[in-house]
Structure formats: C-alpha cells, structure tokens
Amino acid sequence: MATHVRYCLGRLQDALAIGVLVRRSTRRWVLPGQPTRAAPPLLAGMTARRIHQKMRAGQRFHLAWQDDDRLVGVAAMRDDTHLFQFFVSTRVQGQGIGCQLWQRTMREAAPGGLP
Numbered sequence: 001m002a003t004h005v006r007y008c009l010g011r012l013q014d015a016l017a018i019g020v021l022v023r024r025s026t027r028r029w030v031l032p033g034q035p036t037r038a039a040p041p042l043l044a045g046m047t048a049r050r051i052h053q054k055m056r057a058g059q060r061f062h063l064a065w066q067d068d069d070r071l072v073g074v075a076a077m078r079d080d081t082h083l084f085q086f087f088v089s090t091r092v093q094g095q096g097i098g099c100q101l102w103q104r105t106m107r108e109a110a111p112g113g114l115p
Contacts, residue, residue: 010061015051075105
C-alpha cells in the first residue's frame with residue numbers, strides 16, 4: 001500500500017533535497033547516451049546552491065513528500081509559464097504521484113487556477 005504523499009511549494013530549506021532528487025534522476029534517466037561533456041554543466045545547475053538561487057529569483061518548485069519526509073517528486077516552474085524540471089523518484093513511479101504533482105503544478109500556473 002502506498003504511503004501518504006504531501007504536496008506543497010518548495011522552501012529555501014528544501015533546496016538540498018531537491019538537488020539530490022533531480023541530480024539522481026538526471027544521472028539515471030537523462031545522461032545515459034549523452035556526450036560525457038554534457039553532464040558537468042547540466043548537473044551544475046541542479047546543485048542545492050543553484051536551486052536556492054533560482055528560488056530567490058522567483059522560480060517555484062512544487063514538491064511531493066512521503067510521510068517519512070522523503071522527497072519523491074519535483075516540478076519546477078519559471079515565471080509560472082515554463083516547466084523546466086519534472087522528476088518523480090523511480091521508487092514511487094506508477095502510484096499516481098506524478099499525475100497529482102502535474103495537476104497541482106498546472107493549477108498553480110494557470111491564471112486564476114483551474115476549475
């Protein structure tokens with residue numbers, strides 16, 4: 001049975017957990033098959049420090065946390081119109097977490113919210 005998942009906007013103190021999830025997912029799913037030189041610049045933009053800077057600049061990170069305080073999903077928006085990251089932990093894929101995170105992110109991004 002799936003654990004309860006809490007959805008919320010990311011806070012500055014969440015930057016480290018966000019960085020861990022997105023870098024791990026990128027290494028597993030995005031980088032294989034890419035030129036080796038692609039990894040350093042891509043991963044450099046996903047460090048806790050860079051995520052902290054992005055949050056301070058107004059980018060929003062929508063998060064999915066399991067009850068055990070493990071971050072399992074991230075959807076990052078720039079200007080509430082451009083989705084630039086969407087990751088769900090491999091361990092919880094197929095449980096509807098990505099769907100819920102997507103719907104919540106789009107509701108926040110849409111002017112006036114979705115009905």
